[in-house]
Amino acid sequence: MENGGERLRWGVRRRLEFIDFRLFWDGRFNRSDLSAAFAISAQQASADIAQYEKIASANLRYDRTEKAYIRTEAFAPAFIGETIERYLLQLVAIENRWMRPEDTWFDAIPPVEVITLGRRPTDPTVLLRVLDAIGKRQEIDIGYASLTGSVQPSRTIAPHALAHSAGRWYVRSWSKDHDDFRDYNLNRIATVSDHRPATIDPTLDFEWVHKINLDIRPNPELSTERQAAVAAEHGMTDGRLLRPCRLSLSFYLMSEYNLDVEPGVLKPEKQQIVLENRDEVTQARALSRQMSIEALARAASAASS
């Protein structure tokens, strides 16, 4: 039941996947659902259903009074397999208005509540230009939505990587105005105007290049029982979790889990994990940052001489 035939044409396979999908999420589907979703004739839909029945006959039965195919108790996904997370993400995207329900296979959207403060959707053109600049090592002029709302006149940046944390997208870039490396919020870049070959070397971004192991442990102020629970939840071994992490990104992870707050300030429930080597991390970050700035200054003076 697990493997859903390899020798099917791509299109047919997608339609059998659709059947699998609807059986999974709704427990039922129609011949007309199938023909509507793929704009195929009823006859073809019938043929596809017959095919699906050949492969996974135990998964469904037709109910004449319901006028629909109903999932059986024995149902086991034959096509969508382990890709459930994908659809869960789609639900989140739909609720956030990043995706239209028509672009998914959902019929009735399950009763899902997504709770977040949201963010601006990403502008395709901006993303494209940024990706290009990263791939081709270009510097670009961007219109950056200053946090006060107005769009600042162009700043020049040379982006070299994209990062995602806590639902936000960041562009790791060299900044011409400041002559150092910084993070720009992707969704705040309003426009990308010009592009030229980049002049700086992204490997000088030590804060990005260098990684460090975050030494994460349950908050010792929690009860022993609760500490064990936290350890289990994060898959710790021997009560600690070593999470390798770029220095510049450690900031976001620390921020997300309140690892950047002095122990004792927050109630332990608000700070279930703590960062054992917090000082080491912040110092390494500051040091790398300083080294980058100096390296950039040296590179600039070498170029001008």
Add this chain to the structure above:
Amino acid sequence: MENGGERLRWGVRRRLEFIDFRLFWDGRFNRSDLSAAFAISAQQASADIAQYEKIASANLRYDRTEKAYIRTEAFAPAFIGETIERYLLQLVAIENRWMRPEDTWFDAIPPVEVITLGRRPTDPTVLLRVLDAIGKRQEIDIGYASLTGSVQPSRTIAPHALAHSAGRWYVRSWSKDHDDFRDYNLNRIATVSDHRPATIDPTLDFEWVHKINLDIRPNPELSTERQAAVAAEHGMTDGRLLRPCRLSLSFYLMSEYNLDVEPGVLKPEKQQIVLENRDEVTQARALSRQMSIEALARAASAASS
């Protein structure tokens, strides 16, 4: 250039979308890319490319030395349109190992770094049983991974909704053991064994049913300038944001943004927004919870008499 012909067969349309996709993300693609991705012949791939050129000729040109179709400056997505977020989410999913790269259209995964502590992937069977129970108003017996690692013997719950917050999935349910409504972490439900018609009324879950407006403002301890910035970032009007929210979910939102911390405890940068009506919210939540418990008790005694 915007609309990409409606009268194409579904399969062909997907392949033109693929061309659009690869042009967008990689700036280039091959005939062999196309035939490999969809398991079609080279001839058919050629035909598809010709079709794409007919619709959006300005988007690409063939480079003989590169042996590939290259995106032009004038490129404007003709098929993938505004659904960029979808692919950004796929990148996150890939990095989190929730999705395999083969299940997406990405060739070279863009240099994306996803920073999170991760979570267990969702078990399809568990999700299916839970969704069923929600849709058919059933109560189920679950094996819940106690936080200490061991799987607790079965508890009975009657789930009635799914919620997502800060990357985690919750199942809002009535709990038989406690005779009240609680949240269960979906990824900690290890097994779902039996199911029976539910005996309780989910509308008694007042903490879920009742909504409240979270009155969110920039932290007044920030500089005026920075406050304006925060206001802009969250799309506030007149310096405040009213976010309607189920009482039970307000907990997660407050937790995510440190709205549940007393003002003054954290540095303002760690608490850029504050909840003006925090007391109102916590009181309303406690009250609703109490009302639910009493209503459930009344219902139980009425049923036994």
Add this chain to the structure above:
DNA sequence: CTATCGCGTCCATTTACTTGACGCGATACT
């Protein structure tokens, strides 16, 4: 300067899919 590779295009053939028509069982209408 020949071997190789990827593209484009001609052809005949196979397969997928459509349009059209008909019967069957379950529900809804009068």
Add this chain to the structure above:
DNA sequence: AGTATCGCGTCAAGTAAATGGACGCGATAG
């Protein structure tokens, strides 16, 4: 009752999609 309707399944004939095979072309590698 009877009859209209709807969704399913299927047979048959026609069309569009896709394949396998063959050939020429330009660019690159040895």
